[in-house]
Amino acid sequence: TTSAWCNSGNPLKFASIGWESGDFLTAVANYIAKNGYGCDTETITGTAMATETAMANNGLQIYMEQWVGRNAAQEKAVAAGKIKQVGGPIVGGAEGWYVPDYVIHGDPARNLKPLAPDLKSVADLAKYKAVFADPEDPSKGRFLNCPVGWTCELENSQKLKAYKLTDSYNNFSTGTGASLNSAIVSAIKRGKPVLFYYWAPTPLLAEYKFVKLDEPTFNQKCYTTLRDKANNAPCGSASSPIQIVVGMNAKFYDADPVLVDFFSKINVPLDILGPYLVDMNKSRVEPTAMAKKFFETHPEVWKKWVPDDVAAKVASSLK
């Protein structure tokens, strides 16, 4: 089986995604495309801004982990037909508002008392604003929002209104994923309470124990108000169910049905993925090495994605 795109001499460029699950998926797909389909592959680093821009302009072809409806630029490109989205490489992603487990249950081993024992849902937050006090303005709590410009930032800002938390919590922009992550890790290491937005699958959620706060069940009408900046009286709702897809440039999509078929079949089950992510984060294993390990230990998963001849080539390249 061969690829029309690669046979005509085009390099196949993957976006380097910059978080563990994305890096892992990219490494897996890259390896198969290269060794199974004989493509000339490349993974290009860049911020989401740069890579999303390049995707729309055919500077890159493949973006292995796109969250549908969670990035404005991407939505625009999809709507304009410049990016096609296929498959479901990960099923069962999650997002929401989290607090470390020790804030609710305490941690005797570290001598941490439960500071918010009755915290279960977002409705309880107002009561505990002093626990999450904002150092810049201690009369309110601090909610660590997701990086500026992401769709989740807007949703969370609207949710603060919907949950009537604007008087008791400051909406704190963390700027980037890295600084959000660092702030959380720092709080955990020091045993301090912290309230934040996060998503899964991620090493952070896989590594530490967190409690996800309950939200009203998903409701499309309310969700629409959450995505409208101008709406000052939104109603509460969990975010829409998560759909993770492979994004590809439309030109590539049109040119190469074979590879499109491959990409749309890729799927790594969460229970396999989770430990890999922690491993990548903790012991700093390179994504490519991780991919090889995955090929060796879980042939039953990836062999379903490709025709036998391709599978054989990949298998033989592993030796």
Place this chain on the structure above:
Amino acid sequence: MFPTNLTFSMVAPVNDFVDGIVTNYGDFFHAMAHSVMMVLVFIEKTLQKTPWWLFIGIVAALAFVSLRKISQVALVVLGLMLIGSFGLWDKMMQTTALVVVATFLTVMIGIPIGIIVSCSERVRKIVLPILDIMQTMPVFVYLIPVLMLFGLGKVPAVFATVIYAVSPLIRLTNLGIRQVNPEVVEAAIAFGANRWQLMLGVQLPLAMPSIMAGINQTNMMALAMVVVSSMIGANGLGIDVLEGINNQNIGLGLQAGIAIVILAIIIDRVSQGFGADKRSN
């Protein structure tokens, strides 16, 4: 390619080391950062509470004292009005608080160090590589540990800005002082100038053009750091730039960018005016 048998890695030990510090001393550093943060918050709140016309008035007055030209003052006022009419007034105030504090600290640190460096060849040899490190070590490398130690937001932003912006000021102060005509210095010494008098009365005034170029660079670099500051949770104009990036909203980013540029030019012109040679004839 470099032979692989010669390679080693410092990744793991460094990570462990940082982890250890955050776990064991994180609270201490957070407490330290808190007082600095309170100062910053206070300035920001004061600026934000100032009515916009009063703020423009004060800046215009400053500009007049410094530049002595009505046309320039008018441009300053127009610039501020433009930022306001972009709807960026509040964010501008946050950025101003940050930048003014960072620039102030930088000047307070940079000029004395520049002076010390100019006085001794040995000190210069030690300080120069440190400056190189401060200026080229990518902010993000040390920013994550700093963030973990000091908390999100303003404090690490000021910290990073000062580290990044102080280097050209030190260098140019040093250069300026070293370029002062030795005959003039000799004359001052001959009349019994002590170190202090020599520095304040002769070397610094004659080095002023270089030092002002250093302060200009400090201003520029401090404002160039506004976006980085927002990446680590400092409010202000940088947030709009980030939002513009992440949403491919070029207009939004450009608006904030223009506001940053206007702020830079105003701060620069006013400070340069104060340092300029006021010789009338």
Place this chain on the structure above:
Amino acid sequence: MFPTNLTFSMVAPVNDFVDGIVTNYGDFFHAMAHSVMMVLVFIEKTLQKTPWWLFIGIVAALAFVSLRKISQVALVVLGLMLIGSFGLWDKMMQTTALVVVATFLTVMIGIPIGIIVSCSERVRKIVLPILDIMQTMPVFVYLIPVLMLFGLGKVPAVFATVIYAVSPLIRLTNLGIRQVNPEVVEAAIAFGANRWQLMLGVQLPLAMPSIMAGINQTNMMALAMVVVSSMIGANGLGIDVLEGINNQNIGLGLQAGIAIVILAIIIDRVSQGFGADKRSN
């Protein structure tokens, strides 16, 4: 707070404008960028193919010619070896290609403009605000359109680096020339020096300390842009820094950061050596 009835927005028109350009002229710009990229790729490939010992040898020879001190040359060699033993040799070569090309372009652009600016008060008044904009307009604001026009990677990286780094060089060249003792200039004119001879024979040599300070800043800023370059798809040391950030791998980032610093110091010292006053006595 600024009164909201005075606000307006330029977000939508700007976005439309950029969209239009990209749609209509994108291909043309991409083709243009392509040739620049081929030069960069060629340099990068050549550097990467050079055996590591040969590369170190060449740099050491250059350092010797410039610095004339065995101890300094030894440090240069050690620094390069250290980068190699971090396993960053290839990435270093990519970064070197980018930085050397960007620095070269910056110097080629910056010094002549600095000279022109020094000759005319009117030009200075026009150029200065442009420099302010180039230095403080956040890279990301114009990077998205540039990226849309030129594609990912090296070309926009060089573009951004030159824009960011050229400003201090222009300023310091201008300052240095303006500070040259007017009596010396007068004497040269009296003997019939034309503009060219005056500039090359008198003003530039006497402005050298300032110009070298400008080149130093250019080097520093070019290397400070390495991370930004990697954010828009240029390979090199910046990638490890980004990865370090994204994965909380401080050690990885630090290693790359150290490599960047070493590179900066080597490039700086060697270039400063070539510019230094070689007066023996």
Place this chain on the structure above:
Amino acid sequence: MSEIIVNQVYKVFGRNEKQALEMVKQGIAKSEVLAKTGCTVGLNNVSLSINAGEIFVIMGLSGSGKSTLVRHFNRLIEPSAGEILYRGKDVLKLNNNELINFRRRNISMVFQSFGLLPHRTVIDNVMYGLKLRGEPKAEAHVCGMKWIEAVGLKGYEDKHPDQLSGGMRQRVGLARALAADTDIMLMDEAFSALDPLIRTDMQSLLLELQAKLNKTIVFITHDIDEALRIGAKIAILRDGSLVQVGTPKDILEHPADDYVRRFVEKKVH
């Protein structure tokens, strides 16, 4: 034949040049103009003519405008009013190229404050004029060394100006002007920092040059003995105005006023 003609030249330094010039033309005194406008009168209605091949000495009180006057000859200063002719051509109307050529070939200058290039060695300073007009390096070097020797600086050719004494620096400036080998030489207190022995040698050198090569030399000095020894004509300035021009004999025997008399008095008694 007149080599240089200066015709009703005025020069005012300062911001209110126009206003001050008006005041000067109305005959208001230099000190009053200074007090009222902050402008300094450099030259006040100076007219004179200098013959080819003569040594023309300019004297006057410190600050009376001597340096300002000679700077007009090679147009380092533009006058506020008036005209300056070199061999009948208006120097102020030369275009840029003509001016450069005029400075390279026809006129050289020794500066009161030396004006050496601090980054060049003594020999490079002396060769400077020759290099500017593109003479071959080897020849220029030979010529430069000749003049370095003539001014007594042999052995110092590779030093930089800051390693020399005041008088040595002055001699470097002298050698530079001599090496340029121009028709006119402007010498602004060119011997002021020299000891009497070297000074006498240098005076002889000038006389010889003038006699052999027929150079026109404009010489500023404060030393009346020197003026009388070498000057074919002497001009005396005061507060920017020309008080008297004449041969040494004229000046000694028929001083125009008390000021001139006091100037030359020293010699008389």
Place this chain on the structure above:
Amino acid sequence: MSEIIVNQVYKVFGRNEKQALEMVKQGIAKSEVLAKTGCTVGLNNVSLSINAGEIFVIMGLSGSGKSTLVRHFNRLIEPSAGEILYRGKDVLKLNNNELINFRRRNISMVFQSFGLLPHRTVIDNVMYGLKLRGEPKAEAHVCGMKWIEAVGLKGYEDKHPDQLSGGMRQRVGLARALAADTDIMLMDEAFSALDPLIRTDMQSLLLELQAKLNKTIVFITHDIDEALRIGAKIAILRDGSLVQVGTPKDILEHPADDYVRRFVEKKVH
């Protein structure tokens, strides 16, 4: 009583100071030392003593070490060997504070190349010494204006040095040293750029100061008339060595060698 005693002072400029010093001590000539080591001999075994209240004149060829010698008195230059005493105290052993006080109260200097502060006005330059030692501003201003008038620069007190003529700059330097009102004044060719009228005034001023206030004045000049007029003693240097010291009469009547004879010859004939 001896105000200043110079004892076997050597000064060599350049990198191989030690080696060159050895050569000088072995009696090798200045030009040879220069050719061999690249070092310039500034002073060569100079010993002399200057009495309180006298005007001590130093003469010598350009480059013979006059400026170098007087710079040793206020320790702007450290000698390569030898000692310098002020009222019996070794100047080279003064600690930093003592040295600063010595320079503020006891010794002032007029520089050959003026050494004015370019960023300050004339009056600020003249007041500089007074300000350094902390005198009240008003008094310093009065004193400064007095000396500006004395040197004939009234009206120019708010100008900057670059707006003055050479002789005017020199007079600013003079006024600055006079205003400092110290026991010793070092005057390095302090009148070289002045016209004869002002120069005579300045000479009288010096004589008056010396007579009335008993100042010790070390005066470098190239003008033998001037030396004879004001000098109580004259020292003559050659290639860094002291050739003769004596009263004007001594020197005129019993020149130590041909060199000295030629120096004073001009006067004799």
